[in-house]
Amino acid sequence: MSRCRETSGILFQKACRAAAELACAQCQRPICRAHARSVATRDVCVACARTALRDPGWRQSLVHLRDDPYFYWYYHPGYGDPYGPGDYRLFDEEGRFGAGVDDPWQGT
Amino acid sequence: MLVYALGGGRGHAVRGSVLAAALQRSGAEARVLVPTRAVEVPALLGVPCVPCPRPRDAAALRRFVLDTCERHAVRALLVDTFPEGLLGELCEGPAGPPRVGLLRCRRDAASESFLRGVRQLRLALDLEPHLGWLPRDVAAEALGPVTRPLAPTPSPVDVLVVASEPALVPTLGRLSLRLGEQGMRVALAAEGRLVAPGVDRPAFPLPPSFLGAKVVVGAAGFNLTYEAHALGAWHVALPRARSHDDQRRRAAALGRTVDSPLALERLVARLVTDAGRAPRRVDVLPAEVVARRVLAVV
Ligand SMILES: [Zn+2]
Ligand SMILES: [Zn+2]
Numbered sequence: 587m588s589r590c591r592e593t594s595g596i597l598f599q600k601a602c603r604a605a606a607e608l609a610c611a612q613c614q615r616p617i618c619r620a621h622a623r624s625v626a627t628r629d630v631c632v633a634c635a636r637t638a639l640r641d642p643g644w645r646q647s648l649v650h651l652r653d654d655p656y657f658y659w660y661y662h663p664g665y666g667d668p669y670g671p672g673d674y675r676l677f678d679e680e681g682r683f684g685a686g687v688d689d690p691w692q693g694t
Numbered sequence: 695m696l697v698y699a700l701g702g703g704r705g706h707a708v709r710g711s712v713l714a715a716a717l718q719r720s721g722a723e724a725r726v727l728v729p730t731r732a733v734e735v736p737a738l739l740g741v742p743c744v745p746c747p748r749p750r751d752a753a754a755l756r757r758f759v760l761d762t763c764e765r766h767a768v769r770a771l772l773v774d775t776f777p778e779g780l781l782g783e784l785c786e787g788p789a790g791p792p793r794v795g796l797l798r799c800r801r802d803a804a805s806e807s808f809l810r811g812v813r814q815l816r817l818a819l820d821l822e823p824h825l826g827w828l829p830r831d832v833a834a835e836a837l838g839p840v841t842r843p844l845a846p847t848p849s850p851v852d853v854l855v856v857a858s859e860p861a862l863v864p865t866l867g868r869l870s871l872r873l874g875e876q877g878m879r880v881a882l883a884a885e886g887r888l889v890a891p892g893v894d895r896p897a898f899p900l901p902p903s904f905l906g907a908k909v910v911v912g913a914a915g916f917n918l919t920y921e922a923h924a925l926g927a928w929h930v931a932l933p934r935a936r937s938h939d940d941q942r943r944r945a946a947a948l949g950r951t952v953d954s955p956l957a958l959e960r961l962v963a964r965l966v967t968d969a970g971r972a973p974r975r976v977d978v979l980p981a982e983v984v985a986r987r988v989l990a991v992v
Binding site: 595596600655666669672673674676677 | 853861862863864865868872879889894932952953954955958
């Protein structure tokens with residue numbers, strides 16, 4: 587069995603040591619389960635899924651990747667401005683200051 | 695001695711463990727009381743701990759704290775942040791051992807429950823006197839912020855981005871990626887991992903070399919703010935809303951703040967290329983200073 591050839595990390599590239607279990611339906615290279623994503627019912631590698639995500643025509647059908655750690659910073663929500671409403675909300679919490687928002691028994 | 699370090703997040707557990715470690719180095723027997731979910735903090739810092747499960751109510755927590763004091767023959771209780779107890783439990787019922795308060799900034803410093811807790815302290819130490827947060831008539835000794843021992847080390851990165859809570863992860867992840875594309879050396883701490891080119895390790899505790907990057911981006915909690923400050927990093931702060939902590943006040947005094955993601959990106963880039971080290975605004979103390987002060991009164 588060959589090794590996974592995907593080098594995409596969550597943020598930085600690195601070699602994957604896992605055994606390949608399938609081939610990317612787009613670029614054909616061998617990949618492991620952890621690096622496979624479903625795009626239009628085909629299993630593709632993370633790199634090919636990221637390429638698809640950059641195409642406006644595909645974005646709508648890839649919303650399931652939004653909360654995937656490999657993708658949420660590729661999910662550029664707007665065009666021109668790389669940041670979207672969720673990013674801007676982080677800087678606009680006037681209303682929330684003063685509200686008790688953390689549970690004393692919760693961790694972060 | 696027992697260090698009471700209950701509270702949300704891990705900040706209390708870190709500060710409490712650091713102090714307990716300093717007390718031990720000063721020859722005292724010390725352990726730290728932390729929420730059960732945070733036991734890995736004292737474990738990593740090499741301090742004996744008492745895990746505290748989520749209590750049913752204030753009365754249950756009071757019983758747990760007093761039982762713990764009795765079981766370990768505790769002579770003094772060092773209470774972090776909440777002199778009245780996290781649920782107000784320390785002000786009710788039997789007094790227990792004498793208490794020393796380690797007070798960091800609280801937005802509700804004028805509240806009756808906080809003031810009542812402070813009045814019952816043998817000694818109140820203000821860890822953030824430079825923020826002017828305590829009401830003027832509160833008798834507290836101005837000390838200063840304490841951190842774990844941090845030796846300055848050359849940093850392998852220009853920017854350390856700390857996404858310490860889920861709400862920060864998408865935006866700060868995007869920021870990290872974009873800074874990297876602009877040629878900066880970036881490390882991102884998110885979801886328990888610290889990742890940088892050639893680095894992938896547990897995020898906690900953050901190594902001093904990374905905290906000593908040119909710029910540290912993250913929330914304005916106590917530990918990150920003062921650890922970065924102690925090492926001369928610029929802290930570009932995203933103050934987060936908390937029920938007790940006042941991160942905006944801390945960020946305004948020690949860090950730089952911005953009002954949009956693009957402004958954040960531009961400020962980080964400018965600080966990395968143009969600026970020298972961040973100006974020293976306050977002296978960050980080794981925990982031994984607090985330990986000595988505490989041992990002098992109990
Ligand atoms: Zn793989
Ligand atoms: Zn592929």
